[in-house]
Amino acid sequence: MAATIKSVADMAGVSIKTVSRVINKEGTVKPDTLKRVEDAIATLKYTPNKAARDLASKGASVLGYVYDNPNAYYIIDMQKGILDVCRKNNYELLIHPCDASSSNIAKELVSMVETAKLAGLILSPPLSEMPDVLSELDAKNINYVRILSGDAALSSNLPYVLVNDFKAAYDITQHLIQQGHTHIAFIAGEEIHKSTTERLNGYKAALKEANIELDESLIIKGTYSFETGVKSAEILLGMSPHPSAVFACNDEIAAGTLFGARMKGVDVPSDLAIAGFENSPFSRQTFPPLTTASQPTNEIAQHAAASLIQFLRARKTKLTADNLNYTFVPELVVRASTEKA
Incomplete structure (x- = not known):
């Protein structure tokens, strides 16, 4: 498995933000810390996400899709749906798999948003349903859309997609x-x-x-x-x-x-x-x-990405965006595994 900025930070015993400072050559890191980080990068053969950094430096509009889900079919459909909407709206997409059980997951996401200068995040379960993560993102005024399970409207000014x-x-x-x-x-x-x-x-x-x-x-x-x-x-x-x-x-x-x-x-x-x-x-x-x-995972993903982009554009122009939230009810499909002879 390819090394991540988190694994470098863990090996060096520093924060993800410190690793980011070393990678970006900000010159604000102490010499001994700098050496530990550089040694960890060399040992793990870590290669920074150049594409994300280049996009950030150009001021491009970039969204991040963050997930921790073992279901490969779900993830593929989500990525396809989000990418389709991003391409139609001239947005780039940074895909970030992560470990939702990590004690530093909230800080990891904040660091990623700040380093890559993301416009917003698309969160799927379980990250979209974790109060601690959402509170940290809110504290940093990070924009996001949630895809989550439920059957009622949520008290939030940020967009969401519910699955009943x-x-x-x-x-x-x-x-x-x-x-x-x-x-x-x-x-x-x-x-x-x-x-x-x-x-x-x-x-x-x-x-x-x-x-x-x-x-x-x-x-x-x-x-x-x-x-x-x-x-x-x-x-x-x-x-x-x-x-x-x-x-x-x-x-x-x-x-x-x-x-x-x-x-x-x-x-x-x-x-x-x-x-x-x-x-x-x-x-x-x-x-x-x-x-x-x-x-309809692909459709759910498209609605989530479109809602976030619409929200971001409305905020930029100081207008109110309507109809940002959606609810999907998966429909029963009867097949032979339950049919009587």
Whole structure:
């Protein structure tokens, strides 16, 4: 993995800002600190992001997309959507993967914005849902747009894009109930993502409305990964009786669950119905293909980038920008993994 400015700072025992000063030859760094940073750069073979620095020096309009998400399909669709809007509006894009669990994540983002002279940030979960990070950005008057899970308007003057995971999860669970299932399991992703909580709450609401008693043993904690699906299938199919249906928090988990069921000789959907979420390629590449909720990630990304650019232009001209916020409700897509013969 290529070295980052953060890894240089960690090795040298200094802040990211100090590394930035050394890279930019600002001449305000003490000799011993300068040597430590230069040694770390040499050891790690770190190459500064020249493109971002050149853009900053030219005064170009640059946005930053910041993410920490293991779902490659999600990230690719996000990047494509943002880039499409940036190119149409003569903006450049700096893409910055990061570790949201880092204790210095807020300072890392502030340093990146200041070093590359970014006009604003596009934040996706979980960063967009972390109060400490948002507070630090607000304190530095950094502009950003958030993509996050929810079903209600937020008290903020900055633009946002909401994804109504609750309603989509409710629709998936209701579909399983309508198929005759009353013993339905739920496999969760990381709790740091609000989408996990929203999807779990939608599942619970559908059960409650159908007067189906909630069985906590059928709720499996996990991560948004194929491996979670495989392990969860082993747990759930070891129960007696095992559930007749599974709602997995995303398609990758659902695909892993399907694989685990096949390993146990369990037929899908006659012995176990499986539904996922997102409508990623995972849902279409399995056999049988997975019932899911179609989340238009590319479109969500386009709206987020367009809202931020519109907000920035309005602020520059001291005008009020309207209709900056959007809400998406992923739509139920029924496929063979839940259909009765």
